[in-house]
Amino acid sequence: xxxxLLAALVSLDGAGHYFHWHWIDISYANLTVIALMxxxxxxxxxxPFPGRRSKKETK
Amino acid sequence: xxxxxxDRQWTTRLRRRAARRLPPEKMLPDTQPAYVASWxxxxxxxxxxxLAVVILSGFILALKGPQWWHVSGIxxxxxxxxxxxxxxxxxxxxxxxxxxxxxxxxxxxxSLTWVTGVVTFLTxxxxxxxxxxxxxxxxxxxxxxQAKDGINSTGAGSFFNVLNFGQMLMWHIVLLPLVAVILTxxxxxxxxxxxxxxxxxxxxxxx
Amino acid sequence: MSESPDVKVAPWTGxxxxxxxxxxGTIAFIVVAILTIGLALVFSSPDDPQVxxxxxxxxxxxDFAQTALxxxxxxxxxxxxxxPYNTASAGQQLGPFTLAKWLxxxxxxxxxxxxVVDPLTDQPATPAxxxxxxxxxxxxxxxxxxxVDAYTKVSGxxxxxxxxxxxxxxxxxxxxxxxxxLEQMARSGALDQxxxxxxxxxxxxxxxxxxxxxxxxxxxxxxxxxxxxxxxWGMMNETGNYPGQAWLWLYTFWYQVPPFSTxxxxxxxxWGIMMLLSLVLLLVPFIPGLRSIPRWTRVYRLxxxxxxxxxxx
Numbered sequence: 001x002x003x004x005l006l007a008a009l010v011s012l013d014g015a016g017h018y019f020h021w022h023w024i025d026i027s028y029a030n031l032t033v034i035a036l037m038x039x040x041x042x043x044x045x046x047x048p049f050p051g052r053r054s055k056k057e058t059k
Numbered sequence: 060x061x062x063x064x065x066d067r068q069w070t071t072r073l074r075r076r077a078a079r080r081l082p083p084e085k086m087l088p089d090t091q092p093a094y095v096a097s098w099x100x101x102x103x104x105x106x107x108x109x110l111a112v113v114i115l116s117g118f119i120l121a122l123k124g125p126q127w128w129h130v131s132g133i134x135x136x137x138x139x140x141x142x143x144x145x146x147x148x149x150x151x152x153x154x155x156x157x158x159x160x161x162x163x164x165x166x167x168x169x170s171l172t173w174v175t176g177v178v179t180f181l182t183x184x185x186x187x188x189x190x191x192x193x194x195x196x197x198x199x200x201x202x203x204x205q206a207k208d209g210i211n212s213t214g215a216g217s218f219f220n221v222l223n224f225g226q227m228l229m230w231h232i233v234l235l236p237l238v239a240v241i242l243t244x245x246x247x248x249x250x251x252x253x254x255x256x257x258x259x260x261x262x263x264x265x266x
Numbered sequence: 267m268s269e270s271p272d273v274k275v276a277p278w279t280g281x282x283x284x285x286x287x288x289x290x291g292t293i294a295f296i297v298v299a300i301l302t303i304g305l306a307l308v309f310s311s312p313d314d315p316q317v318x319x320x321x322x323x324x325x326x327x328x329d330f331a332q333t334a335l336x337x338x339x340x341x342x343x344x345x346x347x348x349x350p351y352n353t354a355s356a357g358q359q360l361g362p363f364t365l366a367k368w369l370x371x372x373x374x375x376x377x378x379x380x381x382v383v384d385p386l387t388d389q390p391a392t393p394a395x396x397x398x399x400x401x402x403x404x405x406x407x408x409x410x411x412x413x414v415d416a417y418t419k420v421s422g423x424x425x426x427x428x429x430x431x432x433x434x435x436x437x438x439x440x441x442x443x444x445x446x447x448l449e450q451m452a453r454s455g456a457l458d459q460x461x462x463x464x465x466x467x468x469x470x471x472x473x474x475x476x477x478x479x480x481x482x483x484x485x486x487x488x489x490x491x492x493x494x495x496x497x498x499w500g501m502m503n504e505t506g507n508y509p510g511q512a513w514l515w516l517y518t519f520w521y522q523v524p525p526f527s528t529x530x531x532x533x534x535x536x537w538g539i540m541m542l543l544s545l546v547l548l549l550v551p552f553i554p555g556l557r558s559i560p561r562w563t564r565v566y567r568l569x570x571x572x573x574x575x576x577x578x579x
Contacts, residue, residue, distance in 0.1 A: 008310030091285035139306035165551030197314035212533035214365035225470025
């Protein structure tokens with residue numbers, strides 16, 4: 001009963017999808033994860049941290 | 060009993076040394092250096108949080124045994140929690156590693172902090188691997204029969220048998236998590252003892 | 267040398283700012299917990315059912331019988347493996363180092379005995395099987411080889427019909443009965459049990475059935491459909507569209523490129539490289555050049571931009 005309520009809203013089962021380029025062969029799931037990691041890393045570098053003492057010291 | 064006798068006690072020495080290296084204000088600081096102001100600093104604590112969720116969801120799976128999640132909807136959901144917290148754990152840990160690399164966070168006597176971090180990363184990979192081969196499904200059948208060749212080629216297969224489910228489960232839920240948690244604890248204590256690495260000094264270039 | 271800016275930094279004596287470490291930890295935990303619950307609710311997790319020997323022999327009876335034969339004639343992957351299962355080969359080597367061989371056959375597997383003869387001996391006796399086993403056990407090893415060779419020679423013409431494996435030879439002694447009975451045993455599910463219960467009633471060791479399964483093509487075919495083969499970067503893949511062990515990308519990468527993609531010693535070579543690279547990562551703080559990359563790339567200027575701005579640097 002509770003089990004059926006906890007079933008996946010978006011099923012990731014079924015045939016996998018793969019990005020294939022020359023000898024590179026990677027699932028879109030892994031590619032998404034890695035891309036998100038890079039995006040998150042870059043965002044962490046650029047997005048201003050709240051409460052940082054920015055404006056006062058710039059002058 | 061003289062005070063020098065007390066001074067020489069292992070217990071006294073250990074306590075004094077611990078108190079000197081990690082006084083309460085370092086252990087639980089209420090301030091950080093002004094330069095600690097970037098989102099990159101949140102990935103260490105994110106990794107710790109994910110580790111906590113991994114362990115908590117693992118506890119629930121352990122309560123019911125290794126096959127429960129195949130036959131119970133709730134069990135499957137807890138397995139999902141375990142999987143996704145592991146994905147978040149590695150996600151955050153790798154960004155943490157990138158960040159610490161570009162800060163050269165080993166400077167100022169912090170090289171052992173870096174070393175424990177890398178060993179924790181490698182231990183985590185081994186822990187995740189033993190989890191994958193303990194799933195008791197097609198995944199674990201395929202992964203174990205593939206991985207045996209790599210591990211056997213190093214000779215480690217003679218005592219670390221990836222086809223022995225009981226052995227892998229023990230490594231996954233006892234030995235490796237224990238090592239990972241101890242290493243993580245040491246890593247965090249080192250960070251607290253030494254403080255967050257200061258920026259590169261650029262005064263020369265500034266003038 | 268030790269005064270290098272990549273090694274030394276003066277302790278911070280500048281300004282501090284309030285930072286509530288416990289609050290930060292609590293918020294991080296709550297965010298991660300909610301994110302995990304959300305991902306688990308939305309995407310669930312994969313659980314492709316296990317493969318049994320019964321399923322294998324039912325879906326691919328010829329592949330099973332050919333694999334059983336390969337265990338008998340010593341051509342299977344396990345039979346020729348070397349350490350830790352047997353001494354049939356030196357195994358992989360890294361230059362002069364045969365690490366596996368040195369550590370020895372600590373998990374002895376005799377494919378004839380463990381995969382064929384012992385399970386058949388566990389079967390309820392039928393006249394045909396009893397006769398075949400008695401014939402096999404009473405024969406010299408040269409005689410056994412002659413029988414197995416005769417069977418192997420015609421095994422390309424093997425057929426499976428009405429639950430029976432047949433080959434066109436009468437020179438194979440008890441081998442046809444043994445292979446056929448093992449096939450029937452497998453299809454009934456009895457072989458799954460026989461392979462795991464060789465250690466007795468309780469068991470948690472699946473070395474034998476997993477090795478047997480891996481010697482056939484069936485498991486590999488299923489893995490190929492799921493894009494899990496080593497040559498498909500399979501190590502980092504998961505069944506379906508789930509993310510897998512993406513952190514193994516570098517490990518699985520080496521298997522795709524020469525010389526490893528064609529090397530008989532690929533496993534130990536790749537392991538050697540990964541051990542070395544792990545050691546390099548571990549020792550980054552001590553390796554000149556490598557430890558200077560952060561200073562040269564100046565990514566830190568972004569991280570500490572407020573600090574440098576406030577310093578007028």
